[in-house]
Amino acid sequence: DAGVIQSPRHEVTEMGQEVTLRCKPISGHNSLFWYRQTMMRGLELLIYFNNNVPIDDSGMPEDRFSAKMPNASFSTLKIQPSEPRDSAVYFCASSYDRVRFFGPGTRLTVL
């Protein structure tokens, strides 16, 4: 298996623009997680899905953030409009038990 796949790997955008991050989980995994890593807060959970259904989105910082999982093999995290403080590395992870497997991350820079 190729592992968790994320795209793009790097994204540079201007403040106010819409940003969409994509994730393909490992086949057979039934849970998917979106994390954000910053120097100040470390790794923080934004939202997770179980069997494509959002279970806990309490970590989503604001209404500007939204996530979807239309099927078992694809998820998106959207930021609209983006702000400079959203600059971070965003990780997607998937699991079928208590071990989480992470993708390589998307480094987002909002100018």
Next chain:
Amino acid sequence: DQQVKQNSPSLSVQEGRISILNCDYTNSMFDYFLWYKKYPAEGPTFLISISSIKDKNEDGRFTVFLNKSAKHLSLHIVPSQPGDSAVYFCAASGGRTGANNLFFGTGTRLTVIP
């Protein structure tokens, strides 16, 4: 409030010697603990885990020890190799927070000197 703490931000060890990375947690309900390794520009990679019913789990050069009474776990790497140089995160889950809520420490940067 940080429920999982790694108080040493960095550690340097000579190649061939033992590396010991430490982690403390505050929630006595946690019942599953994991260690992840992270290289720059990559996602965290799962290394080893331990359930609270055990006090030791070993996988090759990596051993995790759990001391429930002290709410402390440690990762031992023996012998340390230059390729082990990375940031190591411990994580914990369980109890009322649920199995899906995984709490991470802030990481310890290990440098293995050749």
